[in-house]
Amino acid sequence: MPDDQPDCLFCRIVRGEIPATRVYEDDAVLAFRDIAPRSPTHILVVPKKHVGSVADLTDADGPLLGRLFGAIARIARDEGIADAGYRVVSNVGRWGGQTVDHLHFHLMGGRAFAWPPG
Numbered sequence: 001m002p003d004d005q006p007d008c009l010f011c012r013i014v015r016g017e018i019p020a021t022r023v024y025e026d027d028a029v030l031a032f033r034d035i036a037p038r039s040p041t042h043i044l045v046v047p048k049k050h051v052g053s054v055a056d057l058t059d060a061d062g063p064l065l066g067r068l069f070g071a072i073a074r075i076a077r078d079e080g081i082a083d084a085g086y087r088v089v090s091n092v093g094r095w096g097g098q099t100v101d102h103l104h105f106h107l108m109g110g111r112a113f114a115w116p117p118g
């Protein structure tokens with residue numbers, strides 16, 4: 001799988017072709033606000049390289065996952081949601097509710113969440 005997919009929505013956001021409200025960026029990770037937030041804080045944290053979903057991850061992606069989750073923890077602190085707690089979700093495939101085929105973690109906070117999710 002090439003690192004960069006011409007028609008992938010989140011690859012296009014990474015390349016700056018589609019605007020997004022960026023909240024964090026480094027050489028491997030981009031985080032931006034969800035366009036249709038489902039909680040007071042709703043941020044998408046994505047790898048800059050194209051990965052389809054959790055289902056496509058391998059052992060070789062361990063360092064990338066460390067970077068992604070490190071960014072998530074940092075953003076949660078910066079957004080002021082870390083003390084109260086928050087939820088990190090990655091939907092996979094049709095039944096998982098995935099609508100964009102580029103790995104992303106929803107960082108959601110600012111309210112309490114039910115368990116299990118619907």
Ligand code: AMP
Nearest residue numbers: 018020033034035036091097098099100
């Ligand atoms: P999922 O349904 O888990 O694949 O999550 C995809 C998320 O991307 C949804 O929460 C959408 O609201 C969000 N989304 C779709 N298009 C955009 C966009 N242009 N900018 C920011 N978020 C988006």
